Each structure stands twice: as C-alpha cells, then as structure tokens.
Amino acid sequence: MISVQGLTKRFDSTAVLDGIDLEIEPGERVVVIGPSGTGKSTLLRCLNFLDRPQAGTITIGDLSVDAAKASRADILALRRRTAFVFQNYALFANKTAKENIMEALVTVQKRPKADAEARALEVLRETGLDNKADSYPAALSGGQQQRVGIGRAMALDAGLMLFDEPTSALDPEWVGEVLDLMRRVAEQRQTMLIVTHEIQFAREIADRVVFMDGGRIVEQGPPGKVLDAPSDDRLRRFLRRVGQ
C-alpha cells in the first residue's frame, strides 16, 4: 500500500504542491495528466526527495516518512523503495547499458557482481537491447537510451515505479518502442505512477487517471470516467486542448 498525505512543496513562497493526498494499491497503474507547470514532475520528485517537500507523509509498504523531519536515512530508504524514469533518460554517461542497470544492484543493494550481471542481462533481453549491453549511452538512440532507463528502474524491483514524461524528449519515431516496453512493464503488475501526455496510452494501461491542476488533484477515477465523461471544467478544457 502506498499512501501520500498532505504533501506540500513550496518554491520560494508559491505552493507548487498544495497538500496532495493519494493512495495507490499494490500493482495499480496510475497515470497523472494536467497542464504543464501544474506540479506533476514536482509530485514525482517529492516522492523520492529529489525535491524536498516541506510537509506531508509518504508511506510505501512498512516505511513511513514525515517530510517535515525526514532524516538522511529516511530519504535513502524511500529512494530504495522507488525507481525513477527521467524525461531526459539520465543514463550514467560513464557506464555501458549493462553497467547502468547493474550499478544500483551492486553499489546500493550489495548483490554479488555475477548475480547483478545476470539480472542486467535478463532485463536487457526484456527491453530488446541484449545486443547493446556493452554500448555507452552516447552510442544509443533516444529510444534505446530510454529503454535502458526503464530497464534500470525495472531491475531495482522497487515497490513503486515513477515515470516523468518518459516519451516527451523523444523524436516521434522512438515513442512507440518506449510505450511498448512500458505496456510490458504494466502487464507485470508493477505499481506505476506515470506522468504523460499520451492520453491514448493512459486509456489503455491505466487503472486510474489523476488530473492535476494548480498543485492539486482536481479529479480522479477510471480512465473511462475521467477521460470520456469528465465532470470538471478545467479537465474538459485540458482534454479538448490535447485533442481528446
């Protein structure tokens, strides 16, 4: 069970997250949509303290962290229960595709190297990149880099996978292969919190769609309800704008 209560983030004095409450069931796939500048990235980044929230409680399984008094150990523990997929991939530039995936397993999870390597190769097969194991990120296309980025997150076996617009930085030709991989991850009933503008994709894989505006959750529910029969005006306007 994942639970977020009263999550608040201010930059200077403006509240970017204005007391977010969110519950996610294990295996649930939640898609967050909303206009840009609304706090979607900030929400994801606060969940693993890439941005430090000022208030709120984050619970992932048996770990509960009060943002106002989170210690360094709390933050590390939270990060070890989450996996993050970045918009700009953020692969380790000094490591090969395989090493990118192994890194957390060896350094953070302290698994034996052979074990980590076997897992990395397995993940690379799942992402269809086994022939790129020894390539450095600079030698990979955007689509391939993001697939490694997703593979790096998959290998962690974290309780919650966070995706921050994983296809927004990609050339259109690579979007399909990344969405395909995310579908496969979704089929494994991973718990996923995904920010995306791919409404069609949301309709396919989401158990629930959350609409954010102005640092708050305005409406949420099953995709059929939120995307096809929205009740909030701002949501209706947003959907019209993105062509739904």
Add this chain to the structure above:
Amino acid sequence: MRALDLDYMIGLVPVILGYVPLTLFMAVAGMVLALILASLMAVERVIKVPGLDWLVMLFISFFRGTPLLVQLFLFYYGLPQVLSFLTQINGVTAAIMGLTLHFSAYMAESIRAAIAGVDRSQWEAAQSIGMTQGQMMRRIVLPQATRIAAPTLVNYFIDMIKGTSLAFTLGVTEMMGAAQKEAAGSFLYFEAFLVVAVIYWIMVEALNQGQKRLENHLNKAFAR
C-alpha cells in the same frame, strides 16, 4: 666563444639519467598524494561541509598565493624550528610534501570546476537509485569530472616534474644537484645544465604523447 664539449655531454648523460628515477619518484608520489588531497578538497568545496569550508578555502588561497620555493623553504628549514617532531624530515620527503600541498591547491580548483561541469541529471539519477553522497561522488560524478579535468591535471603533473628540480635547494641530489656537482669539477656549466634541460624536455614531450592516449581512452565512453 668556445665549442661545446660534446664528449663531455655524452659522458654525462648516463650520470644524469641515473637520477631520473628519483625525479619521477618525487613527481609521481607528489601527484598521487596531491590528487587524493585535491579530490577531497574539491568535493568539500562542492558539498560545503560546515566548519570545514573556510579552512579549505584558506588552504587553497595560501598555497596558490605564495611561491613554491618559499613554501619548500618554509617546510624544510622553517617548520622544524617550530615543530620539533619534524627535525627528522629529509629533503626528499620535504620536497614531496611541498609539491603535494602546492599542487593540490591548484588541482582542487580544476577538479571543483570539473565537478560543477558534470550534468545535473547525473547527480539526480545517482540519488534516485538510493546512492549515498559518497557513492555518487566516487562512482558517477568524479569519474566524469576526471575526464573533464584530465588535460589540466596532466599539465599540473608536467609542472610537478619540473618542480622537483627545486628539491636541489633542499640539499637533495637529484638531476639538477648532480649536474651542479659535476660542473663544479669540470667547470663546464653550460654543457651540464644543457644535458639536464634536454632530459627534462624529452620527459615532458613523452608525457604530452601519453596525454593524447589518455584523452582518447577517457573519451571512449563518449564517442559515437
């Protein structure tokens, strides 16, 4: 004007070459220690440990702000008068210490700038997988910063090799000291110091070639 005594010079080459290992020992030891110290100071300058930051800044400012020769004299001749446990220190040790402290101050600044040049997303990715600050620095940030700083660091190593000649002023018989002793007997100062100059020159040129190889190696990950 007189002709160069070539035979004398050729005879002197093996004598001076015999001191190359000592020169390299001082330079390599100084470089390794300076790299460690500089990396620690650079990381401190980036993450700013409270209470330590001003000390590191003071250190860097002092060792960049005063001449190497003055620093060497201060250590070798000056400090033992104040700190009695230093009386045992020999010239080679003092030279390595001086070179280490002096060059670490410069290298700390170039490593700090290189760390700042590593893309922000690399830090965030390292944090997102749950690395500690130390793991992030050692495994992700510093290796990438090294690539950025490498050309500058090789230049400091070259300066360090040349700087070892100052050990002569601390009574160490290295290449320069050996040439001085030889010339004192033969009075062929020009020949003796020319041999020293050419040997330094060849060593530095060899390093410049090595630097090109090193850069190719470090850029391997970034080539398409």
